[in-house]
Amino acid sequence: MHEWALAEAIVEAVCGYLSKRGVNRVASLKVAVGELQSVDEGILRFAVEELFKGRGVEVSSLVFEKEPAVFRCNSCGRTWRLEDLGIPEDAREAIHFIPEVFHVFTRCPHCGSQDLEIIQGRGVYIGSLEL
Amino acid sequence: MHEWALAEAIVEAVCGYLSKRGVNRVASLKVAVGELQSVDEGILRFAVEELFKGRGVEVSSLVFEKEPAVFRCNSCGRTWRLEDLGIPEDAREAIHFIPEVFHVFTRCPHCGSQDLEIIQGRGVYIGSLEL
Amino acid sequence: MDPRPLIISERLKEVKRVLAVVSGKGGVGKTLVASTMALALAERRMPVGLLDLDVTNPSCHVVLGVEPSKETPPEDMGVLPVSVHGLKFMSLAFYTRGEALPLRGAGVDDVFKELLAITRWGMLEALILDTPPGFGDVILDIANYIPGVGFIAVTTPSRLSVESLRRLAKTHLGGRVVGVIVNMAWKGYIPEDLGKTGFKLLTIIPYYPDLEACLGNPGMLLKTEFAKKIDEALNLLLK
Amino acid sequence: MDPRPLIISERLKEVKRVLAVVSGKGGVGKTLVASTMALALAERRMPVGLLDLDVTNPSCHVVLGVEPSKETPPEDMGVLPVSVHGLKFMSLAFYTRGEALPLRGAGVDDVFKELLAITRWGMLEALILDTPPGFGDVILDIANYIPGVGFIAVTTPSRLSVESLRRLAKTHLGGRVVGVIVNMAWKGYIPEDLGKTGFKLLTIIPYYPDLEACLGNPGMLLKTEFAKKIDEALNLLLK
Numbered sequence: 001m002h003e004w005a006l007a008e009a010i011v012e013a014v015c016g017y018l019s020k021r022g023v024n025r026v027a028s029l030k031v032a033v034g035e036l037q038s039v040d041e042g043i044l045r046f047a048v049e050e051l052f053k054g055r056g057v058e059v060s061s062l063v064f065e066k067e068p069a070v071f072r073c074n075s076c077g078r079t080w081r082l083e084d085l086g087i088p089e090d091a092r093e094a095i096h097f098i099p100e101v102f103h104v105f106t107r108c109p110h111c112g113s114q115d116l117e118i119i120q121g122r123g124v125y126i127g128s129l130e131l
Numbered sequence: 132m133h134e135w136a137l138a139e140a141i142v143e144a145v146c147g148y149l150s151k152r153g154v155n156r157v158a159s160l161k162v163a164v165g166e167l168q169s170v171d172e173g174i175l176r177f178a179v180e181e182l183f184k185g186r187g188v189e190v191s192s193l194v195f196e197k198e199p200a201v202f203r204c205n206s207c208g209r210t211w212r213l214e215d216l217g218i219p220e221d222a223r224e225a226i227h228f229i230p231e232v233f234h235v236f237t238r239c240p241h242c243g244s245q246d247l248e249i250i251q252g253r254g255v256y257i258g259s260l261e262l
Numbered sequence: 263m264d265p266r267p268l269i270i271s272e273r274l275k276e277v278k279r280v281l282a283v284v285s286g287k288g289g290v291g292k293t294l295v296a297s298t299m300a301l302a303l304a305e306r307r308m309p310v311g312l313l314d315l316d317v318t319n320p321s322c323h324v325v326l327g328v329e330p331s332k333e334t335p336p337e338d339m340g341v342l343p344v345s346v347h348g349l350k351f352m353s354l355a356f357y358t359r360g361e362a363l364p365l366r367g368a369g370v371d372d373v374f375k376e377l378l379a380i381t382r383w384g385m386l387e388a389l390i391l392d393t394p395p396g397f398g399d400v401i402l403d404i405a406n407y408i409p410g411v412g413f414i415a416v417t418t419p420s421r422l423s424v425e426s427l428r429r430l431a432k433t434h435l436g437g438r439v440v441g442v443i444v445n446m447a448w449k450g451y452i453p454e455d456l457g458k459t460g461f462k463l464l465t466i467i468p469y470y471p472d473l474e475a476c477l478g479n480p481g482m483l484l485k486t487e488f489a490k491k492i493d494e495a496l497n498l499l500l501k
Numbered sequence: 502m503d504p505r506p507l508i509i510s511e512r513l514k515e516v517k518r519v520l521a522v523v524s525g526k527g528g529v530g531k532t533l534v535a536s537t538m539a540l541a542l543a544e545r546r547m548p549v550g551l552l553d554l555d556v557t558n559p560s561c562h563v564v565l566g567v568e569p570s571k572e573t574p575p576e577d578m579g580v581l582p583v584s585v586h587g588l589k590f591m592s593l594a595f596y597t598r599g600e601a602l603p604l605r606g607a608g609v610d611d612v613f614k615e616l617l618a619i620t621r622w623g624m625l626e627a628l629i630l631d632t633p634p635g636f637g638d639v640i641l642d643i644a645n646y647i648p649g650v651g652f653i654a655v656t657t658p659s660r661l662s663v664e665s666l667r668r669l670a671k672t673h674l675g676g677r678v679v680g681v682i683v684n685m686a687w688k689g690y691i692p693e694d695l696g697k698t699g700f701k702l703l704t705i706i707p708y709y710p711d712l713e714a715c716l717g718n719p720g721m722l723l724k725t726e727f728a729k730k731i732d733e734a735l736n737l738l739l740k
């Protein structure tokens with residue numbers, strides 16, 4: 001349930017943005033949820049909604065968008081999807097907290113390098129915000 | 132005149148690209164020349180042309196495009212242009228060889244931080260290549 | 263937009279002071295100083311935290327005798343640091359199972375933000391940060407995201423290390439330094455060179471050949487001369 | 502498209518072997534080992550180069566006694582390393598005037614590529630690389646852009662350092678290690694722990710309290726017991 005902490009971060013960032021502009025309503029907020037972190041979207045949405053309520057902020061449209069994870073190997077240049085990397089099940093919990101630790105548990109399927117870059121789909125961020 | 136080394140890099144990269152495709156002519160090549168490195172464009176162009184000739188590669192249109200340098204301060208978030216930073220004249224020579232050493236010789240005009248990111252206009256790269 | 267920067271200060275709201283143990287050179291004793299400092303503060307019954315930010319080579323857990331694969335920071339609306347020896351401890355080693363994390367700077371920066379965004383320290387008198395050597399992503403992030411932080415610079419008397427301290431003094435980070443610890447000093451060492459930096463000297467710690475045996479044993483570590491010297495430095499820092 | 506990667510191998514075409522001195526932990530003696538190794542090879546009248554890749558904290562010039570603000574690598578269709586004590590030396594310190602370079606990983610990566618793209622080494626029997634501690638941008642770049650490189654891993658006997666060596670063995674970089682140097686060993690140290698790593702032991706070097714006086718004086722440095730031990734390691738490496 002550390003999703004609550006991520007929700008707080010989102011709400012804090014949005015409220016910071018709003019208070020600078022002296023408003024307290026958002027027309028549309030898109031939150032990107034990167035596949036690698038395997039965040040529980042239901043919990044995240046619930047927490048974000050609760051926290052906005054507590055702050056007295058009204059969000060007309062709140063959308064969570066899954067972002068597939070894509071990796072590039074800095075050694076051989078090939079790109080990969082999450083399922084290509086065969087990350088062991090029991091490592092997923094650690095990656096859930098700190099996505100970068102995937103480097104420990106995986107290698108490039110082609111050349112064996114751990115020097116993989118995550119191009120998209122890492123974690124949670126604010127995709128767009130319209131007042 | 133270390134511009135010759137930069138020209139060799141450009142020509143090597145283009146030739147690598149061409150040989151993979153089994154061709155030896157380029158319709159259009161754009162080389163971006165970042166402002167920070169203050170490369171001598173005349174020398175660079177001369178060297179690139181000579182080297183392509185030596186390799187038997189024909190380039191129909193060879194364009195060098197100046198790219199203005201833009202910096203962002205990671206501490207205060209402001210962006211700056213090269214002239215804002217007031218880099219001392221005698222440091223320009225060192226920066227000409229290794230652009231990153233500008234971090235030693237400059238501070239953010241607003242907050243004094245050296246944690247400046249160069250967003251564009253760092254050095255020489257291949258902007259586009261058409262066969 | 264990255265949602266993490268603002269929440270970082272929120273997470274440190276109840277932390278009275280943050281002290282980061284830093285050095286341009288590695289192997290000068292940062293990890294031992296940071297860990298012992300946190301342990302010594304806990305001995306004084308102060309609420310204290312220790313955060314290992316040497317992301318690609320964490321080792322505070324070795325000094326504390328914590329087996330990272332056997333312990334997990336509990337989840338509670340975020341993650342809670344692990345309580346050991348009277349202090350609150352957080353390290354990436356809990357998530358890497360103690361293995362190496364080959365990682366470029368951009369990844370280190372992400373780890374920094376994620377760790378600080380999700381860890382709930384609660385009320386602390388002091389949070390001690392152990393850091394990697396050099397002036398890279400972690401140190402720059404600390405300076406950017408933890409406004410009130412004080413740097414404790416550690417150096418040995420070696421020219422290679424003092425030179426690196428002199429260089430730190432001339433960067434924008436120099437102003438953060440609240441004091442210097444000279445570690446592994448040889449007999450008769452006189453801290454003349456430090457004058458040039460303008461930094462305040464906190465303590466000079468000799469080289470103790472028997473210290474190695476105390477790694478992993480906080481009880482023993484706290485009884486050493488090394489720990490007494492750290493206490494000296496703390497007295498100067500906290501007054 | 503970045504034009505530098507391909508030219509890097511071109512620049513190293515006439516270099517017979519590249520040896521990078523590495524360690525997860527700092528302060529284990531990488532810089533002293535790398536510099537002394539290069540000096541010792543020059544003594545053997547071999548054409549040898551030394552490249553300081555500890556970008557944010559270069560210090561080989563201190564060991565070699567080179568004043569970086571007084572010397573500039575000559576320009577000749579690129580830049581030529583500076584000739585000192587019979588070896589070819591290149592360091593970022595020539596461009597930073599010896600000052601600190603606070604730099605994030607992305608910048609370090611750019612410095613690596615630029616330095617290797619413009620430096621003309623010519624024919625060398627060996628090029629020695631000094632590196633920063635940890636497994637970050639420089640080490641990953643070396644592995645990616647210098648295919649034939651061999652890593653010389655340096656460790657002290659301390660648990661904190663051996664633990665870091667064990668971790669290196671388990672990464673994808675472990676396969677690059679051509680040998681280990683145990684440095685600053687205490688009396689009676691037995692390299693039992695190394696067995697687990699599977700690495701070849703090159704030499705065990707004691708702690709020499711008088712070594713500090715030789716920093717900046719290559720002539721003296723080459724006459725020390727330390728240099729003899731490095732020669733031992735070289736005999737094993739080159740045979």
Ligand SMILES: Nc1ncnc2c1ncn2[C@@H]1O[C@H](COP(=O)(O)OP(=O)(O)O)[C@@H](O)[C@H]1O
Pocket residue numbers: 285287288289290291292293294295445446467468469470471473474477488526527528659660661662
């Ligand atoms: N005063 C001291 N006397 C003896 N050994 C020390 C002393 N300070 C540190 N050490 C040892 O020196 C090595 C490097 O210390 P460490 O704390 O890991 O440095 P860093 O974190 O700066 O790399 C370790 O083996 C540590 O146990």
Ligand SMILES: Nc1ncnc2c1ncn2[C@@H]1O[C@H](COP(=O)(O)OP(=O)(O)O)[C@@H](O)[C@H]1O
Pocket residue numbers: 287288289420421422423524526527528529530531532533534684685706707708709710712713716727
């Ligand atoms: N065998 C040794 N005996 C005594 N001092 C040593 C020995 N090896 C290295 N040193 C000293 O230890 C310190 C760290 O060495 P250095 O080469 O700078 O390590 P690194 O490059 O790994 O950080 C320096 O002051 C150096 O002079």
Ligand SMILES: [Mg+2]
Pocket residue numbers: 001002093096337
């Ligand atoms: Mg969970």
Ligand SMILES: [Mg+2]
Pocket residue numbers: 132133224227576
């Ligand atoms: Mg010039």
Ligand SMILES: [Mg+2]
Pocket residue numbers: 292293294316321392393
């Ligand atoms: Mg440490």
Ligand SMILES: [Mg+2]
Pocket residue numbers: 531532533555560631632633
């Ligand atoms: Mg070094």
Ligand code: NI
Pocket residue numbers: 001002003096
């Ligand atoms: Ni969770």
Ligand code: NI
Pocket residue numbers: 132133134227
């Ligand atoms: Ni030039």
Ligand SMILES: [Zn+2]
Pocket residue numbers: 073074075076077078108109110111112113
């Ligand atoms: Zn690969």
Ligand SMILES: [Zn+2]
Pocket residue numbers: 204205206207208209239240241242243244
């Ligand atoms: Zn600024």
